[in-house]
Amino acid sequence: MLTESIVLPNRYLDSVFLMRVAKRLAGEPGIIQAAVVMATPKNLQVLADAGYAGVDTLGASVNDLVVSLQAETREGARAVLDSMDDWLQRDSGPVGATMVRTLDQALNAQPASNLAVVSVPGEFAAGEARSALESGLNVFLFSDNVSIEDELSLKEMAREKGLIVMGPDCGTSIIGGAGIGFANVVRRGPIGVIGASGTGIQEVTTLVHRWGSGISHAIGIGGRDLSDAIGGISALQAIDALEADPATSVIVLLSKPPGKKTRSLIDERIAQCSKPVVTCYLGILEAQPAGNGSATYTRNLDAAASAAVKLAGGDTGADGVETQETVSTDSASVDSVSIERALLMPGQRYIRGVFAGGTLCYQAQQIIRDAGLTVRSNEPLEKGMKLEDSRRSTGHALVDMGADEFTRGYPHPMVDSSQRAERIIAEANDRQVAVLLLDIILGYSASADPAGELAPAIRQAKRLAEQRGGHLTVAASICGSPGDPQGLETQTERLRDAGAIVFSTGLKAAQFATAVVSGRDA
Amino acid sequence: MEKDTPINELLQKPIVAINIGVQDFAEALQDQGVRVVNVTWSPPAGGDAEMLAILEKLL
Structure with missing residues (x-):
């Protein structure tokens, strides 16, 4: 094997596009691996x-593009590198019709603009966001690696101008029915969602849809908004906006537990809200009352979605909650727990989670912890539960494959499942593993076929356990709606065909996994 | 709460977006019928963040 590389000076293309090119290049005959960065x-x-x-x-310098191929022969690599210009042509489609290079040109071309969607590399993101705010635009800030100081100054500036900054590190919003970033196709309706995490918003909005209700708006605020350093600036603005919004009758707030000072600010604001507010602070340890004035406190995403649907007057008839639940994709039952348990060998006792969605990973840890088990993660609920080495699981362990350490230079697992597939096999090689816990996330901008990408790894993982005389339970949840481009049914079928037990929510998959290993952890 | 702040307007009116960065996001918006202009972005000041910070202070 040899490596051949070229430098294309002063050529910038976004990382998502480049990763797609790299993947296609790696599929060329004679090419073993490809990188385009x-x-x-x-x-x-x-x-x-x-x-x-x-x-x-x-x-090469930072403004240059590097293409590097690991190939069987030098000639093979050169042939591909010589045609690089063709590979890097993107079908710009209708969005390329108006060719602009700066925010000012864009504003000239489209003076009615009201939102900037910013996803440039972190070191440039604050600057672009600031320019957008100065031009009177609200900002959806997808970029991460924005400093907390920049976040605070951007949000203070936005508040001053009556604008909102959704983010940084904001994966998902749905404004007036339009999904921004990673969002699902959900019906419009009376429930407004405010969320510190993208997958939290995706799970709740799709559940609301699947349970017969709909979403007015879902406003991402970024993972640090409710920390005391930021003080919930965007969350408070979002509460104000949804309270004033005639289309919203119930508000849901999703986050990890807020900072202490911010928690009081938010609680006070919610108590005064003229609309019911459902909160879900995932990972919270202290007991919460069921409700207080206009507030309803819940401990998981399913409970938050369900409470919101009921508060919004959810119909429990033909299209309502109960009916939807009974025809859900869930295939778990008490019976299937005992069937899975009977197939396991002595010594198979651990749950291993390989997640694309950070919040689903976090929620699953909460379920396993609440069952009295010790669970570790690279993104743990509590500091003491951090995996010593994120690349090697021990005991019950759930890995968030979307964490920075896995996505530096590699695509996010929601866009490409290669790293997750490898990790699934690595977990299956551990004879103590009983259950593999997975999440599949559908929607705009996500992989076109996540279940199809993972299916071969799931099959191989099960085969590995069987070859040892044991069995591997694969519990997978699908976050998606029937209208998503990937097709909810198709994705469910692909997982089932590969041998996975499929659940309609991350919560149910985690509960099932916990039931399967219960009592085996001694 | 005033009813006519830009945030409230964002929730009441159709989104009109400017996309700066990953082009997929612009395409997804367009697929949903949202008006969007995509900025063909490249790092300013030769991609040098320090130089950019200096330029921002000067300009």
């Missing part, structure tokens, strides 16, 4: 570490 020091280091020999001595 902007030549930032960080990216070049990741490639050097991954065995792309010589990429750090190409003399």
Whole structure:
């Protein structure tokens, strides 16, 4: 195997597009692996570490594009590299019809603009967001690696102008029925959602849809908004906006537990809200009352969605909650728990989670912890439960594969499942593993076929356990709606065909996994 | 709460978006019938964040 690389000077293309090109290149005959990245020091280091020999001595600078191929022969690699211009042509489609290079040009072309969607690399994101706010635009800030100081100053500036900053690190919003970032196709309705995490918003909005109600707006606020450093600036603005919004009759607030000071601010605001507010602070340890004035407190995403649907007058008839539940995709029952348990060998006792959605990983840890089990993670509920090495699981362990450490230089698992597939096999090679817990996330901008990408790994993982005389239970949840581009039914079928037990919610999959290993952990 | 702040207007009126960065997001918005202009972005000041910070202070 050898490595061949080229530098394309002053050529910028976004990372999602480049990762797609890399994937296609890796499918070419004679090409073993391919990398196409902007030549930032960080990216070049990741490639050097991954065995792309010589990429750090190409003399490329941050504005250059580097294509590096690991190939069987030099001629094969050169042939592909020589046609790189064709590979990098993107079908710009209708969005490319108006060619602009700056925010000012965009505003000239479209003066009625009211929202900037910013997803440039972190070090430039605050600057672009600031320019957008100065031009009177609300901001959806997808980029991460924005400093807390920048976040605070952007949000203070926005509040001053009556604008909102959704983010940074905001994966999902739905405004007036339009999904921004990773969002699902859900019906419009009376429930307004405010969420600190993208997958939390996706899970709740799809559940609301599947349980017969709908979403007025879902406003992402970024993972740090409710920390005391930010003080819930965007959350409070979102509560004000949804309270004033005639289309919203119930508000849901999703977050990890807020900072202490911020918690009081938010609680006070919710108590005064003229509309019912359902909160879900995932991972919270202290007992909460069921409700207080206009507030309803819940402990998981399913309970939050269900409470909201009921408060919004959810119909329990033909299209309502109960009916939807009985025809849900769930295939779990007390029987299936005992069937799975009977197939396991002595010594098979651990749950291993390989997640794409950070919030679903977090919620699953809460379920397992509440059952009295010790669970570790790279993104743990409590600091003491951090996996020593994120790349090696021990005991019950749930890995958030969307965490920075896995996505530096590699696609997010919601966009591409390659890293998750590898991790599934690694977990299946541990003979103590009893249950593999997975989440599949559908919607705009996500992988076109996540279940199809994971199915071969699921099959192989089950085969590995069977070859040892044991069995591997695979519990997978699907976050999605029937209208999503990937097709909810198709994705469910693909998982079932591969041998997974499929659940309609992350909560149910985690509960099932916990029931299967219960009592085996001694 | 005033009813006519830009946030409230954002919730009442159709989104009209400017996308800066990952083009997929612009395409997804367009697929949903949202008006969007995509900025073909590249790092300013030759991609040098320090230089950019200096330029921002000067300009």
